[in-house]
Amino acid sequence: MPQPSTSIFVLDGEGLQPIGPQPVPTHCDGLDVAWLRQVFEGVGMPGLTGATCLDPIVGTATKMRMGLDWGGRDGPARIMVKGGFSEHRLRMSYIYAHEARFFREIAGQLDIIVPRCLATAEDPAARQYLVMLEDLDLSATRYCRVTHPLSRSEAEAFLDVMARLHARFWNDAAFETGGAFETVNRWQALPTGARGAYLQGQLRPETYRDYAAMPRGLALPQRFHDPALMRAAMERATLFGQERPWCLVHGDFHLGNLYFTAEGRPGVLDWQTWSRGHWAHDLTYFLISALDMLDRRRWVEDLIGHYLERLALHGVVDPPSHRAAMEAFRVHIPYGLCVWLVNPAAFQAEANNCAVAPRFALAAIDHGAFDDL
Numbered sequence: 001m002p003q004p005s006t007s008i009f010v011l012d013g014e015g016l017q018p019i020g021p022q023p024v025p026t027h028c029d030g031l032d033v034a035w036l037r038q039v040f041e042g043v044g045m046p047g048l049t050g051a052t053c054l055d056p057i058v059g060t061a062t063k064m065r066m067g068l069d070w071g072g073r074d075g076p077a078r079i080m081v082k083g084g085f086s087e088h089r090l091r092m093s094y095i096y097a098h099e100a101r102f103f104r105e106i107a108g109q110l111d112i113i114v115p116r117c118l119a120t121a122e123d124p125a126a127r128q129y130l131v132m133l134e135d136l137d138l139s140a141t142r143y144c145r146v147t148h149p150l151s152r153s154e155a156e157a158f159l160d161v162m163a164r165l166h167a168r169f170w171n172d173a174a175f176e177t178g179g180a181f182e183t184v185n186r187w188q189a190l191p192t193g194a195r196g197a198y199l200q201g202q203l204r205p206e207t208y209r210d211y212a213a214m215p216r217g218l219a220l221p222q223r224f225h226d227p228a229l230m231r232a233a234m235e236r237a238t239l240f241g242q243e244r245p246w247c248l249v250h251g252d253f254h255l256g257n258l259y260f261t262a263e264g265r266p267g268v269l270d271w272q273t274w275s276r277g278h279w280a281h282d283l284t285y286f287l288i289s290a291l292d293m294l295d296r297r298r299w300v301e302d303l304i305g306h307y308l309e310r311l312a313l314h315g316v317v318d319p320p321s322h323r324a325a326m327e328a329f330r331v332h333i334p335y336g337l338c339v340w341l342v343n344p345a346a347f348q349a350e351a352n353n354c355a356v357a358p359r360f361a362l363a364a365i366d367h368g369a370f371d372d373l
Helices: 031-040 093-109 154-166 194-202 205-212 225-240 277-289 292-314 322-341 351-369
Strands: 008-014 015-021 051-053 062-069 078-082 116-124 126-136 244-247 256-261 264-269 275-280
Touching: 008 062, 015 093, 031 051, 031 062, 031 116, 078 093, 093 116, 093 126, 154 244, 154 277, 194 205, 194 322, 205 322, 225 322, 244 264, 244 277, 275 277, 277 292, 277 322, 277 351, 292 322, 322 351
Parallel strands: none
Antiparallel strands: 008 015, 008 116, 051 062, 062 078, 078 126, 116 126, 244 275, 256 264
16 A cells, blocks of 8 residues: 655635645754745745744644744744654654644634644544644744633633634534544543553553542542552543543643734634544533633533533534533543543643642542442
8 A cells, every 4th residue: 555645735715725745843953944944835935044943842742943044034923833853753743733723624613712823734544634823922922731720701702712613513413424533532531442452551540540649640539549540430431431522622722822912802822632522522621621620610500501502502403401411521530630630740730730639539539429439
């Protein structure tokens, strides 16, 4: 079977078009002026004369901030090149591919604020997928941080964004057999097969208990140190997530992936895990991770009601009842607890894990998320 060609895809008036086979760098040294010049010429921006890597940010993906010199011509002073440049890049390449697909096919169909994508570069044979994005720091962006919970009005603003996202493809025929989204990943709390290898591995008893012995785990009740209990809760959330209605979910809607523009409008970053799935995953993950624990206790029922109202406003004819939403919220709590308990240090700083894992633990206690397992 022939290998797929390596291509750069560029944004133009008719969508993303290939501009010819090119090697896609798998090391930061490959992001040189010659390679980037070809990319920018493909998007109608000739004249790049210099490129410098300024400050790589290593996480689930690596973000390479590139300073650009245009020799006096107009062009962005910096861009962010995001993809697989770290030692775990092959293990996580599927999410880099998924983010590239988002910017190729989906971003232009959504009425929400996301970073502007200049181009994507893809090499399936090398399992390398890059997105070249605007550097939001150039536009006075205010980034959210998991260590700084949201106010009520800020949470409501992001719930409106979420409702817009969910309503756009709510129960859409595109998710059915033969539809445009048939091949899009289905969100699962605990996937099987290759896509689930990472989280399945984190739930191995010896691995899970090592994380439970770290500061983020020591902050939790001992009950949540039991990997068998966590697995049972994750499997239940997976089954629940198969229920309709489905929509397009972000998959990782936490504060580290959210921002406000200079005008104060909410935007969403990091589209590596967008999926077709159950709306309650995004809702639960956001509300617990984004709010102070005591604020969440006071506000959660009203905020869930606000989300349901916004769904209807954005075109969902028959949104879930508040009672159904509260039960879906309860069932999905363990996913966030598990993820923030077993996050590798390469993905999230320990301070972030220590901030968020207890929020999910208290929510699990408050809502009895493990009581009937």
